């Protein structure tokens with residue numbers, strides 16, 4: 051047995067689908083939830099492409115049992131979701147009251163997942179900062195306040211859920227929080243130097259300050275977990291960073307260097323301090339005194355503050371030296387090769403093309419540079435014009451299936467041939483959902499959501515992924531996937547009848 055060449059992922063490999071609270075929950079005004087910065091931001095004219103907000107989203111706060119039943123039907127091993135800070139602590143702060151209804155919601159969800167053999171993979175912060183903290187002291191711009199408030203929020207979550215949650219992600223994508231929220235101003239809270247966009251903000255300083263606060267908040271929450279919870283609860287905790295592969299446009303040494311500069315600004319900004327203990331040299335040179343410094347005491351807390359490398363990645367950029375975009379490390383991105391051909395298939399969003407080799411190259415780069423086990427916590431594709439297609443056609447999401455064929459084969463190649471230690475893979479996303487500044491016009495789901503009826507329809511890509519993981523993970527005698535539960539089984543674990551089951555069946559189109 052042991053000298054057989056492995057052809058599958060190991061049996062403890064984790065896979066499942068990912069979501070985030072504000073993108074799916076809706077019910078923004080119930081059970082004591084406080085506002086997040088996305089509530090008002092998404093309601094301001096011009097902030098979302100379709101002018102829509104997150105008040106309903108996929109209605110998953112109400113429909114969570116249907117969502118769970120679908121996850122069970124898919125046979126996932128794990129589900130990545132995020133907790134809305136302002137449901138748990140409506141005003142967010144360290145002296146503000148905890149909301150029992152908020153705790154209860156996530157507690158029930160966690161119990162139900164576990165009862166169905168699904169491992170909860172929980173993000174503490176996926177961009178929905180309590181609005182009250184933004185108003186009180188500027189949110190991520192105020193390091194001294196936000197670190198303490200975030201750590202207290204984390205404590206409440208470890209206390210309430212840590213007996214059952216063994217996989218924690220502190221922050222989702224600090225680059226997006228900082229650059230898109232405080233630099234480009236396209237995400238909440240929408241601050242920017244561009245006065246057409248925002249009455250306040252300074253794009254030359256605020257993103258670096260916000261990023262610094264995010265790193266420290268993450269690190270002090272991890273310190274708390276390790277000191278007070280880990281020995282009893284036995285979980286793992288880390289951060290998840292976004293970052294796309296940067297490929298030199300051609301062999302010109304300046305472009306080769308530019309690709310590294312792009313990686314320094316997109317990934318190294320966070321990964322270097324957290325895994326190596328310092329900001330990248332190129333960032334220090336470029337930003338000088340605009341890049342905050344860590345004190346010695348802080349550095350001790352920051353360095354080594356993640357148990358694994360959490361990786362969200364979508365695409366590959368061809369990189370050329372030059373341009374004036376500081377956020378990209380003064381590198382120009384393109385998808386057009388020197389010979390005029392496109393790198394890959396274009397997605398609905400301008401920033402995304404399909405290029406699986408880049409995914410594999412990024413995995414190798416991160417493994418060599420940081421030497422941490424990698425959890426791929428997001429990876430996905432939005433089919434061009436999917437939202438304008440009739441449902442039956444949208445379900446035949448050929449380009450998304452191609453995308454996942456490419457990334458799953460790159461994934462298994464990285465593990466079995468390149469020797470990269472990858473422990474998990476979460477396609478984004480379980481459902482079509484509120485795609486931030488794109489509103490509902492861009493669909494990333496493997497499950498189609500009809501927003502008129504809130505019915506869910508598995509797309510071809512869901513079927514592809516379910517089968518791929520069934521076929522490509524080693525199994526014991528006991529298959530890891532399960533039979534879908536009956537409605538009465540679902541009712542049993544929740545103790546109440548399925549609410550909101552409208553029409554013949556909420557979930558259609560998947561053959562067991």
Ligand code: PNW
Nearest residue numbers: 070222223226292362401428478485494
């Ligand atoms: C991630 N970019 O965001 C987020 O974690 C998800 O919430 C989101 O729905 C998903 O990717 C798809 O967009 C990103 O502009 C947003 O490069 C923007 C970018 C990358 C990731």
